[in-house]
Amino acid sequence: xxxxxxxxxxxxxxxxxxxxxxxxxxxxxxxxxxxxxxxxxxxxxxxxxxxxxxxxxxxxxxxxxxxxxxxxxxxxxxxxxxxxxxxxxxxxxxxxxxxxxxxxxxxxxxxxxxxxxxxxxxxxxxxxxxxxxxxxxxxxxxxxxxxxxxxxxxxxxxxxxxxxxxxxxxxxxxxxxxxxxxxxxxxxxxxxxxxxxxxxxxxxxxxxxxxxxxxxxxxxxxxxxxxxxxxxxxxxxxxxxxxxxxxxxxxxxxxxxxxxxxxxxxxxxxxxxxxxxxxxxxxxxxxxxxxxxxxxxxxxxxxxxxxxxxxxxxxxxxxxxxxxxxxxxxxxxxxxxxxxxxxxxxxxxxxxxxxxxxxxxxxxxxxxxxxxxxxxxxxxxxxxxxxxxxxxxxxxxxxxxxxxxxxxxxxxxxxxxxxxxxxxxxxxxxxxxxxxxxxxxxxxxxxxxxxxxxxxxxxxxxxxxxxxxxxxxxxxxxxxxxxxxxxxxxxxxxxxxxxxxxxxxxxxxxxxxxxxxxxxxxxxxxxxxxxxx
Ligand code: NOJ
Numbered sequence: 240x241x242x243x244x245x246x247x248x249x250x251x252x253x254x255x256x257x258x259x260x261x262x263x264x265x266x267x268x269x270x271x272x273x274x275x276x277x278x279x280x281x282x283x284x285x286x287x288x289x290x291x292x293x294x295x296x297x298x299x300x301x302x303x304x305x306x307x308x309x310x311x312x313x314x315x316x317x318x319x320x321x322x323x324x325x326x327x328x329x330x331x332x333x334x335x336x337x338x339x340x341x342x343x344x345x346x347x348x349x350x351x352x353x354x355x356x357x358x359x360x361x362x363x364x365x366x367x368x369x370x371x372x373x374x375x376x377x378x379x380x381x382x383x384x385x386x387x388x389x390x391x392x393x394x395x396x397x398x399x400x401x402x403x404x405x406x407x408x409x410x411x412x413x414x415x416x417x418x419x420x421x422x423x424x425x426x427x428x429x430x431x432x433x434x435x436x437x438x439x440x441x442x443x444x445x446x447x448x449x450x451x452x453x454x455x456x457x458x459x460x461x462x463x464x465x466x467x468x469x470x471x472x473x474x475x476x477x478x479x480x481x482x483x484x485x486x487x488x489x490x491x492x493x494x495x496x497x498x499x500x501x502x503x504x505x506x507x508x509x510x511x512x513x514x515x516x517x518x519x520x521x522x523x524x525x526x527x528x529x530x531x532x533x534x535x536x537x538x539x540x541x542x543x544x545x546x547x548x549x550x551x552x553x554x555x556x557x558x559x560x561x562x563x564x565x566x567x568x569x570x571x572x573x574x575x576x577x578x579x580x581x582x583x584x585x586x587x588x589x590x591x592x593x594x595x596x597x598x599x600x601x602x603x604x605x606x607x608x609x610x611x612x613x614x615x616x617x618x619x620x621x622x623x624x625x626x627x628x629x630x631x632x633x634x635x636x637x638x639x640x641x642x643x644x645x646x647x648x649x650x651x652x653x654x655x656x657x658x659x660x661x662x663x664x665x666x667x668x669x670x671x672x673x674x675x676x677x678x679x680x681x682x683x684x685x686x687x688x689x690x691x692x693x694x695x696x697x698x699x700x701x702x703x704x705x706x707x708x709x710x711x712x713x714x715x716x717x718x719x720x721x722x723x724x725x726x727x728x729x730x731x732x733x734x735x736x737x738x739x740x741x742x743x744x745x746x747x748x749x750x751x752x753x754x755x756x757x758x759x760x761x762x763x764x765x766x767x768x769x770x771x772x
Pocket of ligand 1: 303306
């Protein structure tokens with residue numbers, strides 16, 4: 240397994256995901272904002288990351304917390320202004336941090352002027368042709384045009400007053416664009432240019448595999464052994480989004496989508512500074528992921544395979560070899576991610592409590608040793624767990640549409656300091672937009688920053704070790720057999736061992752460069768990782 244080593248910054252970067260509502264609230268309204276992020280940039284620099292990715296902060300009614308965009312080239316007053324975005328970019332660049340912004344091209348908000356015009360203009364109009372309006376089935380068109388289900392649960396179609404239906408693969412307030420209409424491509428060219436001109440270093444592309452649907456909008460075939468409704472899987476998170484049980488996916492990963500990314504590639508190429516794109520593409524295989532990152536398309540694609548894997552050395556080994564083997568033919572660099580704003584935090588996925596935390600640190604450290612770039616999610620450096628958000632405070636549309644767990648539990652505002660809510664998240668007193676648990680008192684940045692045994696200190700140490708020991712080394716990964724419960728590999732001068740079993744294992748010779756737990760007498764305890772040099 241080996242990859243071409245090229246020099247663009249994003250090929251080896253560690254990027255920290257900022258969920259804007261929940262990172263830092265400067266104006267004290269209980270919701271995070273852009274000036275809040277700017278005020279905390281020195282923290283990110285000191286943590287040792289290279290870049291930040293900020294979730295959508297554009298004008299939006301916030302039905303899906305910004306993934307429902309009403310104006311792609313303005314900032315929602317909730318989060319600040321264009322001047323605040325400019326100030327954030329300037330300060331980040333001064334501190335040597337790159338900034339990636341979110342781009343949401345699959346759908347807009349129903350409050351976008353185009354959708355409002357489409358509703359007003361009526362069937363057959365050019366305004367409707369920017370979205371996917373269709374007549375219904377049944378005698379009086381009373382049935383949806385096909386059998387597709389929304390990723391957030393329920394039918395993917397909503398009927399409007401004049402009887403037509405429109406497609407929304409997510410919430411009914413998020414109508415899907417018709418990317419076969421050239422006006423849509425032109426709109427997004429303008430959006431890209433707008434933000435590139437302001438100095439952003441890259442775009443995280445939401446639902447990158449979804450823009451084109453099969454042209455006929457035919458029914459999805461559901462075999463007898465399959466569970467309907469679970470396929471929208473390919474889009475992302477709640478359990479329905481990650482369990483892929485339907486094989487036929489006429490709404491995802493259509494070949495036409497790649498022309499869009501070739502066009503975007505040509506736009507980005509005109510700018511200096513190695514501007515980049517990273518695809519959120521929940522594809523069925525590593526091979527289909529690789530198609531998004533061919534040399535003339537996107538720079539990177541999120542690789543969700545580790546995040547979906549169980550706590551198992553063979554499963555992790557398959558993820559690593561499968562990823563590297565799939566990407567090598569297209570010369571793309573891999574990405575690794577364990578948590579984001581759509582999935583259960585990895586401490587909790589790995590069992591929660593001390594064991595969950597030990598495993599999370601070990602997995603993170605292993606991920607950070609691999610070639611390519613890594614994405615961290617805000618709060619993982621504090622060891623935060625998924626929170627149990629009381630139903631009265633739930634906000635995630637997928638919770639309302641499915642009653643399933645939803646994603647609020649990984650979006651609780653960050654504890655910065657103090658012993659009571661809002662834990663320095665914003666000025667004043669009282670709970671922010673999602674309530675913080677009292678356990679945050681011991682997990683705040685302030686509580687951890689000077690404690691050498693804290694999770695925060697471990698992340699700082701791990702990021703510094705990555706810089707010191709993996710910069711410029713060979714990207715080739717060679718698996719080593721240390722037993723069925725042990726993931727072990729060599730990358731250049733560094734040997735990485737992760738013990739997923741229940742007994743301590745004897746380590747090969749070498750100096751300990753970094754360890755996620757106590758390594759004594761040449762033995763690696765369970766749920767622990769080590770880098771040897
Ligand atoms: C993926 C985003 O990560 C998620 O938060 C959002 O709900 C959907 N795309 C729809 O935009």
